[in-house]
Amino acid sequence: MVSDIPVPRVKSMISLREEFDDWALLFNPDTGKVVGLTPSAVTIWKCMTQGSSYEAIVTTIRDEFENTPQDPEEDIRNFFADTIRHGYAEA
Amino acid sequence: MNTPKSVDIDVTSRCNLKCLYCSHRTSAADTRNERSTAEWTKFIEECGKAAVMSITIGGGEPFIREDLAEIIHAIVKNRMRFSILSNGGLITPEIASYIKSTRRCNHVQISIDGSCPDTHDRFRGAKSFEAAIRGIRILQNAGVIVTSRITIHRYNIHDLENTAHLLLDEIGLESISTNSVSHLGLAQEHEKEVQLSPLEMCDAMERILLLAEKYRQQITAQAGPLSLGKAYQEMECARIEGREIPHRGFLTGCGCMWQKITVRPDGVYVPCGMLAHIELGRINQDSLIDIWQNNRELQKLRERYLIPLDSFPECADCEYRMTCTGNCPAGAFTRTGDVYAPSPDGCLKQFLANGGRIVQVM
Numbered sequence: 001m002v003s004d005i006p007v008p009r010v011k012s013m014i015s016l017r018e019e020f021d022d023w024a025l026l027f028n029p030d031t032g033k034v035v036g037l038t039p040s041a042v043t044i045w046k047c048m049t050q051g052s053s054y055e056a057i058v059t060t061i062r063d064e065f066e067n068t069p070q071d072p073e074e075d076i077r078n079f080f081a082d083t084i085r086h087g088y089a090e091a
Numbered sequence: 092m093n094t095p096k097s098v099d100i101d102v103t104s105r106c107n108l109k110c111l112y113c114s115h116r117t118s119a120a121d122t123r124n125e126r127s128t129a130e131w132t133k134f135i136e137e138c139g140k141a142a143v144m145s146i147t148i149g150g151g152e153p154f155i156r157e158d159l160a161e162i163i164h165a166i167v168k169n170r171m172r173f174s175i176l177s178n179g180g181l182i183t184p185e186i187a188s189y190i191k192s193t194r195r196c197n198h199v200q201i202s203i204d205g206s207c208p209d210t211h212d213r214f215r216g217a218k219s220f221e222a223a224i225r226g227i228r229i230l231q232n233a234g235v236i237v238t239s240r241i242t243i244h245r246y247n248i249h250d251l252e253n254t255a256h257l258l259l260d261e262i263g264l265e266s267i268s269t270n271s272v273s274h275l276g277l278a279q280e281h282e283k284e285v286q287l288s289p290l291e292m293c294d295a296m297e298r299i300l301l302l303a304e305k306y307r308q309q310i311t312a313q314a315g316p317l318s319l320g321k322a323y324q325e326m327e328c329a330r331i332e333g334r335e336i337p338h339r340g341f342l343t344g345c346g347c348m349w350q351k352i353t354v355r356p357d358g359v360y361v362p363c364g365m366l367a368h369i370e371l372g373r374i375n376q377d378s379l380i381d382i383w384q385n386n387r388e389l390q391k392l393r394e395r396y397l398i399p400l401d402s403f404p405e406c407a408d409c410e411y412r413m414t415c416t417g418n419c420p421a422g423a424f425t426r427t428g429d430v431y432a433p434s435p436d437g438c439l440k441q442f443l444a445n446g447g448r449i450v451q452v453m
Contacts, residue, residue: 015170017142019093027144029172030194034144 005054005073007047008080008089016045026088035086040065040072044079048089092349094141095383099149099353101364102131102162106152107180111214111277112244112285115151118276120367122357126374128158130358132165134374139169141379145197147174149364151356154181160189167193175199176240179226180219187233198236200268201227204244206253213246214285227262239267243295243316244285251298259306266308269299271315274425274436275365287316289447296320296450304452314419320450323439326414327449335413342395342433344416349393352383362392365421366430395420395431403433409440 017025022039037045043064047057054076061072083089103125104115115121126134138146146166153159154177166173172195179201190196201223205211211220230237239258241247247254258264271292272278272285287295295316303310303317312318329336352371353363360371360382371389372382382389400406400417409415417423418437424430435441443449 013170015139015142015144017094017144027142027170029144029167029170032172032197 005077007054008084008091010049010089014088028087041079044076094380095143095352097145097351098138098143099147101149101356102153103151103156104356105155107155108178108216108219111281112272113277114273114275116277118367120355120364122355125356126358128161130375131162135165136169137379139171143171145172149176152178167195172197178202178223180222182226182229184229187229187235191233191235196235198238199230200238200240203239203258204242205247205250206257210247210250237264239264241269243269243271245287245291248291248295255302255306259309267310269312269315269317289442289445292316293447293450297452300450300452319437323449326411326439329414330410339415340400340413342398342417344418345420362389398431400433406433411439
């Protein structure tokens with residue numbers, strides 16, 4: 001059973017810059033900082049911007065990525081924590 | 092890249108100055124039907140949706156536009172950062188304060204050509220030095236990051252040391268950049284007055300290379316004596332050692348077309364401000380993303396890197412060929428009429444044949 005984890009709220013000024021190879025950059029125009037996102041992280045970020053629940057995000061990752069670890073939840077929670085720590089989202 | 096990382100918008104051709112070497116006036120970029128606030132705002136919104144990260148506002152003189160604050164506001168609202176290129180003469184405390192309040196300004200670049208009015212004003216006009224320094228001070232007082240560009244010409248070579256001291260030590264700028272006069276616009280009309288001879292270029296190279304060494308990391312250049320001086324050293328070193336430099340030997344001198352696009356004051360997309368005759372489309376009529384990804388002329392320009400230098404008779408037997416990029420396509424076009432050719436302006440072989448030398452500084 002998927003845990004009920006609160007999904008961070010993305011900050012409205014953050015820009016997602018997608019590239020041809022399914023990778024992307026998250027850009028904070030206030031600070032000028034940029035971070036690269038893997039394809040799975042891009043998917044998680046998009047789900048976050050759409051207001052998806054944690055359970056829906058986990059399901060999406062499992063469905064869309066063939067090489068998903070058996071338990072992607074830890075990776076997803078780590079990504080949440082990273083977005084908050086780096087100022088791209090807030091709790 | 093999927094979309095341009097940055098966009099240059101030249102918001103006006105108007106300017107309060109008429110510098111003798113101005114590359115804009117009378118060039119293909121000098122267009123009179125400048126776009127309205129609403130048109131720029133609409134285009135900036137499109138840039139934001141395309142995830143463009145920064146916009147450089149140029150001209151003419153951007154601060155001449157009464158709606159500059161609104162243009163900046165549109166950039167900020169659409170999640171981008173910005174820089175401004177200016178002569179500094181029209182900057183007020185109010186606009187400086189507004190710029191600071193956005194927290195999105197990378198820098199405002201002010202053109203300074205000398206350490207005193209005698210040198211600076213010679214090509215830029217009476218009282219322009221005083222106005223530029225005042226502009227810098229206003230921006231600094233507001234907390235805006237300021238940088239400066241020195242355009243090196245024959246009448247300020249002697250003043251380079253003092254100019255660097257003024258800007259970096261006295262005024263306290265974190266960094267400055269240098270260039271030399273392009274063969275565009277008014278500079279073409281006044282070539283004899285403004286262009287550096289090979290011997291003058293050597294003098295400039297020596298001085299600016301020493302200054303760059305002294306002020307480590309604080310003086311940069313994309314073109315002109317500092318950039319060429321370093322490039323020529325690298326090429327000569329490779330020649331002596333008998334080696335090639337990776338990605339050289341082809342027309343690889345420009346990477347701009349892979350990262351950014353420019354819009355003329357009349358709203359026409361062009362590859363860059365110095366290739367303003369190559370019209371790619373029009374803002375708010377042609378999609379930015381479509382132009383960027385599918386425009387045939389832009390794609391062809393990006394494929395310059397496939398053209399080998401040995402396909403040009405003047406390069407075929409050059410001992411520097413496999414260390415050379417062919418330099419700026421705009422320089423190639425203004426000198427030869429062909430953008431798909433090497434630029435004579437950056438040609439080391441010609442430079443040496445005309446009396447130049449590889450400048451080495453200890």
